Each structure stands twice: as structure tokens, then as C-alpha cells.
Amino acid sequence: MKNFTIPKEKNIYVGIDIGSSKICCSISTIDPINGTLQLLGIGTSPSTGIKIGSITHRENLISEMETAMREAETMADAKVSSAILSISSEQIxxxxxxxxxxxxxxxxxxxxxxxxxxxxxxxxxxxxxxxxxxxxxxxxxxxxxxxxxxxxxxxxxxxxxxxxxxxxxxxxxxxxGTTAATNIANCAQELGITVDGLVFQGLASGTAVLDQDEKDHGVALVDFGAGTTDLAIYHDDGIRHASVLGIGSGMITNDIGVMLQVGMEEAEKIKQTYGSAKASMSSPELEFDLPVKNGGIARRISEHELSRYVEARTEEILRLIKREIIRSGLRDNLTYGVVLTGGGANLKNITGLAEEVIGLPVRIGKPKGVQDSVGIASNPQYSAAVGLGIWRFRPEELHIDYGVESPVQETIKKVFKWFGDFF
Ligand SMILES: Nc1ncnc2c1ncn2[C@@H]1O[C@H](COP(=O)(O)OP(=O)(O)OP(=O)(O)O)[C@@H](O)[C@H]1O
Ligand SMILES: [Mg+2]
The missing domain is CATH 3.30.1490.110 (Dna Ligase; domain 1)
Structure with missing residues (x-):
């Protein structure tokens, strides 16, 4: 990743990625020696207060944001006073x-x-x-x-x-949708922090994982999250299409839970440990034990059988992504195909299935160019959180402004001083 102009004082840049499965707070700074972004701290919390961009339990969301923030503060040895938040919603x-x-x-x-x-x-x-x-x-x-x-x-x-x-x-x-954005910003303000801005999760992830060549010659960034799948299509170094599908990797977990009659926590573990997006690449001989419920009988299932369920649902989601890419009218401009990121991109063999279904080259996008001592930044699950930390430095964002006074703007009271602060 390119070097950034070094600000005069050491500043920290805070992003809070508000996902359907986890809240993740990142605290970054600019390394004064080489001008690269340095991840100082990262904190996560399970997310139970928001589903597909809509708040379902406000108190849960606030306390989970606080947990993630405090964890990141402790790791970074810094105090958060303002942050950029991510948002993903079907209304985008x-x-x-x-x-x-x-x-x-x-x-x-x-x-x-x-x-x-x-x-x-x-x-x-x-x-x-x-x-x-x-x-x-x-x-x-x-x-x-x-x-x-x-x-x-x-x-x-x-x-x-x-x-x-x-x-x-x-x-x-x-x-x-104004209401969703205002409510999310309000939750952060309840924690006493100033909201510097809201960023579409797909763009935040794109910022963290894409190369300039990809943005120039055409790429579809897919953030495959738990509850939403964000799509951002770049060409000629600009965004040409953005949309959100209200489905995600959580549906695969849900299918496993229902099919195997296990709780969602177990289903999640099973998916991550044994699930493959291509059933043909998992063995019918390798079996694993299913959790035994009170008084229930012991059950075993092969990785192959599990992966048949996983493949069916993953394929369905990938077909919807393909349809959205075709609907954008930009499919033929995607020289670099698809970059898949978000936690869902961790599913075994997803690249192979995605290439087959979408019919374009696919790579997994992990946050790049970030110095991080804990290794967390190399996981696609953290792309959006890392991208929020870099957000202010994107030259292509220089023209962003939030336009006319609006309810979101009034609530957020953001002032992005792009040039003044850093360049
Ligand atoms: N190793 C793995 N194998 C398969 N799936 C995984 C793995 N690791 C994470 N996931 C899936 O990734 C999803 C979480 O991804 P992510 O953290 O990007 O979502 P989120 O940001 O919380 O949600 P959203 O972006 O939809 O609001 C979960 O459904 C989880 O099951
Ligand atoms: Mg996400």
C-alpha cells in the first residue's frame, strides 16, 4: 500500500465496523518513519443488536460497541473520542x-x-x-x-x-435510509464519541483490500458478511455500482442448524471446521460427531454430506451476486473479476465455486499494507474495520461532502477537513 503524507502530530484514526455478527473497532496511526498505516489496536464483540443494518436491540448494540472500543483502547493504549462508523443495509x-x-x-x-x-x-x-x-x-x-x-x-x-x-x-x-443511519450514529454518540462520518461497508472493505490496478481496470468487490453481502464495482478508478443483498454467510449457518438439528453456535463451529463450498472436494469417508442433545442418540455425518448443504446455499448466494453484477451492466469491464472479502470469504474452497458460478476470476481480499502486531488484519473478516482506519487518506474521497443539511448530517455533525488536516 502506498505511503501516506505524514501528519505533523501523531493522530489516531478510529473505525467501528458494525456488522451483523461482530462489532469491530480499529485504532490506527501513521508510522512517522515510513508513512504507512499502523494498526495500534483492534477490539471485537459479538453483535446481537443489529440485523441487516437495522437496529433490533439498541442497548445491546451500544454495550457491544463499547466492549469493542474498550478492547481496542486497551490494546492501543489510547482514548477514543471520535470514530468513523460503517453501515450496510438493504436500503443502500x-x-x-x-x-x-x-x-x-x-x-x-x-x-x-x-x-x-x-x-x-x-x-x-x-x-x-x-x-x-x-x-x-x-x-x-x-x-x-x-x-x-x-x-x-x-x-x-x-x-x-x-x-x-x-x-x-x-x-x-x-x-x-435516513432513519437507520441516524439511529446508528445516535448509538455511538451515547458512548460519548463524536461520529466523524458513516461509510458504506463495501467501500470501507474495498479501501482495505483492492489494488490500484484492480480499481483502474475493473473489479467487483464483494464483502460477504454474516447478514449482508455488499457489492461495489470499480472501473476507471471510480465506483460505478454499489448495492447490498440482504443475505450472507449466516444463512449457511442457519441451514446447517436446521438440517442437523443443532444450535446456531454449534452450527457455526461445524461450518468453519468441516464445511466446504465444494462438496466434491470433501471426503465421504471423513465423518465427525454431532453434539448429543439431552437423552439423544449419538450421530455422525460425513464432511461430504455437510458440504452438500453448504454448497447449495453458497451457490445460491453466488448466483444472486452474479445476477447483480450482470444487472449493473459492467460485467464485461471486470478485467480483474471479483475480489471476495468479509468473513464469508473464509469458507473453504469458496474461490473455486465462485469462479464456476460467476464465471470470472476470483481472489480473496485481505487487508493489505497495514503493520499489525496481532495478525488480525490478514483476515478478510476485518477488511471493513481496517478500511475505516484508512478512509480519510483516500485521495479519491477529496470531493466527498455530505451536501445539503440533512437529518443525518445534523445528527452526525461531521466535519471532514480532508486537505487541511493531512495534505
Ligand atoms: N473460517 C470460516 N469459514 C466459514 N465461514 C466463516 C469463517 N470465518 C467466518 N465465517 C463467516 O463469516 C461471517 C461473518 O463475517 P463478517 O464478520 O464479515 O460479518 P459481519 O461484518 O459481522 O456481518 P455483515 O457484514 O453482514 O453485517 C459469519 O457468518 C461466519 O460464519
Ligand atoms: Mg461486515
């Missing part, structure tokens, strides 16, 4: 929009000079592009510039300082 939608302006003429001594594009021109274009009408219960979460066009020149990433008459900007907007 991505949309491509555009705006165009006539570049204002500059004058010097009443003599017209070339039309030089300024930062405020770019801002006007982005404002126009995000000026779509949204239902009152929706809000803009991210404004992600894709490229600009000056007159007939296209694919310009940064038009500031260039000259022209007409500036057109293409952006990807990610919107979400």
Missing part, C-alpha cells in the same frame, strides 16, 4: 448521475482570459450532479466523482487548473 442504493456548467470567464483589467477551472467550479458541478430529488426518508451517504469532461476532452480525474468552456462531471451517489 447506488446511482450514477451527472452535472454540467459553463465555466465562468476570468477577467484581468477587463480583458477576458482563458477559462481556468477552479475548485469551486468542480464543487458546482458536483452539487448539480447530486441535486437529484430523493424521498424524504433517504439521504446521500457518499458523493463519489468518477470523471470530468472539459468540452470534448473526457476521462479527466482532476480538472482544476485546466481551461475550457464547459465542465461536466460524472458522479456515483450512494444513498441510504
Amino acid at each position: 442504493r447506488g446511482i450514477n448521475t451527472q452535472g454540467a456548467i459553463a465555466v465562468q470567464k476570468n477577467q484581468m483589467n477587463n480583458v477576458p482570459i482563458q477559462h481556468e477551472i477552479t475548485q469551486s467550479d468542480v464543487q458546482r458541478v458536483v452539487d448539480l450532479a447530486k441535486g437529484i430529488s430523493l424521498p424524504i426518508d433517504r439521504d446521500i451517504l457518499h458523493v463519489l466523482p468518477q470523471e470530468f469532461m472539459i468540452d470534448t476532452m473526457d476521462k479527466i480525474k482532476d480538472p482544476v487548473g485546466m481551461s475550457g468552456h464547459r465542465l461536466e462531471g460524472h458522479v456515483h451517489l450512494i444513498t441510504l
